[in-house]
Amino acid sequence: MSDSNLAVIVLAAGQGTRMRSATPKLLHPLAGAPVLSHVLATVSALSAGHLLVVVRHERDRIAALVAEDAPGSVIVDQDEVPGTGRAVEQAVDALPGDFDGDVLVVNGDVPLLDPATLERLIERHRSSGAAASLLSAILDDATGYGRIIRGEAERVQRIVEHKDATAEERRVAEINAGVYIFRVAALRAELPRLGTDNAQSEKYVTDVIQALTERGEMVGAHAAEEAWRLEGINDRVQLADAAARLNAEIIRFWQREGVTVQDPATTWIDRDVSLAPDVTVLPGTQILRASVVATGAVIGPDTTLNACEVGENAVVRRSDATLAVIGADTTVGPFAYLRPGTQLADEGTIGTFSETKNAIIGRGSKLAHFNYVGDAELGEGVNLGAGSITANYDGVDKHRTEIGSHSRVASHTVFVAPVRMGDGAYTGAGTVVRKDIPAGALAINVAPQRNMEGWVATHRPGTAADEAAQSASSDR
Numbered sequence: 001m002s003d004s005n006l007a008v009i010v011l012a013a014g015q016g017t018r019m020r021s022a023t024p025k026l027l028h029p030l031a032g033a034p035v036l037s038h039v040l041a042t043v044s045a046l047s048a049g050h051l052l053v054v055v056r057h058e059r060d061r062i063a064a065l066v067a068e069d070a071p072g073s074v075i076v077d078q079d080e081v082p083g084t085g086r087a088v089e090q091a092v093d094a095l096p097g098d099f100d101g102d103v104l105v106v107n108g109d110v111p112l113l114d115p116a117t118l119e120r121l122i123e124r125h126r127s128s129g130a131a132a133s134l135l136s137a138i139l140d141d142a143t144g145y146g147r148i149i150r151g152e153a154e155r156v157q158r159i160v161e162h163k164d165a166t167a168e169e170r171r172v173a174e175i176n177a178g179v180y181i182f183r184v185a186a187l188r189a190e191l192p193r194l195g196t197d198n199a200q201s202e203k204y205v206t207d208v209i210q211a212l213t214e215r216g217e218m219v220g221a222h223a224a225e226e227a228w229r230l231e232g233i234n235d236r237v238q239l240a241d242a243a244a245r246l247n248a249e250i251i252r253f254w255q256r257e258g259v260t261v262q263d264p265a266t267t268w269i270d271r272d273v274s275l276a277p278d279v280t281v282l283p284g285t286q287i288l289r290a291s292v293v294a295t296g297a298v299i300g301p302d303t304t305l306n307a308c309e310v311g312e313n314a315v316v317r318r319s320d321a322t323l324a325v326i327g328a329d330t331t332v333g334p335f336a337y338l339r340p341g342t343q344l345a346d347e348g349t350i351g352t353f354s355e356t357k358n359a360i361i362g363r364g365s366k367l368a369h370f371n372y373v374g375d376a377e378l379g380e381g382v383n384l385g386a387g388s389i390t391a392n393y394d395g396v397d398k399h400r401t402e403i404g405s406h407s408r409v410a411s412h413t414v415f416v417a418p419v420r421m422g423d424g425a426y427t428g429a430g431t432v433v434r435k436d437i438p439a440g441a442l443a444i445n446v447a448p449q450r451n452m453e454g455w456v457a458t459h460r461p462g463t464a465a466d467e468a469a470q471s472a473s474s475d476r
Contacts, residue, residue: 004049005101009091012108013056013078018235024058026108031246032270038111040069045115054087083202089191107178112229131186131217135179137227145175156219158210163199177230379405388413
């Protein structure tokens with residue numbers, strides 16, 4: 001049910017210059033989704049009555065993501081006045097005038113934050129009667145974080161940003177996680193009074209905390225049970241650290257769901273992947289985007305699945321597949337490359353150094369080794385010999401090849417598309433198929449073999465081949 005007394009503000013206006021990237025910080029991928037998407041998923045789980053996202057840098061790109069991930073949310077454009085205080089002020093102004101609940105403020109760059117942590121904060125805030133509450137953490141190295149300064153009886157007195165802190169204040173280990181919850185009346189009273197008298201000439205939302213304490217209002221600080229969930233992302237080092245942490249969490253989740261992950265250190269699984277019990281994931285494997293793997297399948301080692309569907313008891317090893325459907329009881333690899341549009345039916349095989357693209361491969365059909373099948377449809381029980389390919393491109397357009405059920409394609413057959421091979425037909429080794437083959441027919445290219453006796457002695461005299469040939473002739 002919706003919590004009509006809760007509004008959530010997500011701060012997503014920052015530039016993120018420390019990423020040194022043309023891509024906005026909040027759009028960098030993490031476990032298959034942008035950083036901001038993780039935050040939006042977390043706050044959406046709270047079912048707040050109002051969700052507002054403050055944007056500025058790369059406004060249109062951020063707003064497009066918000067519209068996709070959190071439809072119904074309100075986009076708030078931050079003006080020229082810098083700082084989190086100004087961002088929150090504009091978001092509060094965008095709330096309905098009769099809203100009289102609590103306002104939760106979350107930064108858009110804390111992707112590891114989970115709903116349970118926020119729910120505990122909201123509950124403690126509401127039960128305490130505080131004007132404001134915030135999440136804190138105790139860190140061994142608090143460099144870069146705002147410090148929580150406590151006064152008498154350990155009550156929160158103020159928050160000081162790292163760049164504005166004195167040497168003594170920088171020794172404080174309790175940090176502000178940038179997650180706050182306020183009674184909206186407190187925000188409406190204090191935000192318009194914020195100034196910019198600080199090192200960065202910005203309006204800080206943290207100054208609201210000091211103002212409230214100076215007025216004698218209660219401000220609570222609650223340490224998160226898992227401090228790592230509060231870690232923000234400012235550069236690529238922190239992005240990599242967050243990716244490793246999140247990946248470990250994802251893997252542990254699937255292990256508890258009955259999936260065998262043999263080597264978590266070399267396995268990467270995106271957040272939207274779905275794995276059935278008794279799937280086995282071997283070392284060096286990446287299962288990405290919305291891939292779905294059915295029970296009993298073995299994936300890896302050294303395999304990448306990108307938005308693929310894998311059936312029961314399939315084995316995919318040392319292969320790369322993107323937007324492919326791999327049926328039950330199939331074998332893929334080693335060293336196979338399945339490009340988008342590949343559909344391998346049950347009990348089929350795409351083997352060593354074979355590549356497929358826009359290919360429908362029927363039940364029990366086999367591409368065992370060194371094949372290329374592109375823009376093609378193979379029926380059931382087809383056997384494609386080693387080195388056989390579909391030549392689908394004429395230099396301008398792509399064309400399709402159809403190979404009928406239970407056909408036998410000999411090694412090094414080339415299908416020059418568009419062309420069709422009927423059911424139960426055969427080809428001879430090295431055949432170039434340029435026209436349709438009727439069902440049950442044998443297609444061959446007639447070119448009688450010609451042996452030119454003495455060619456090596458004439459054209460390669462004195463070579464090792466010549467000496468071997470002469471020795472063989474004298475032994476007869």
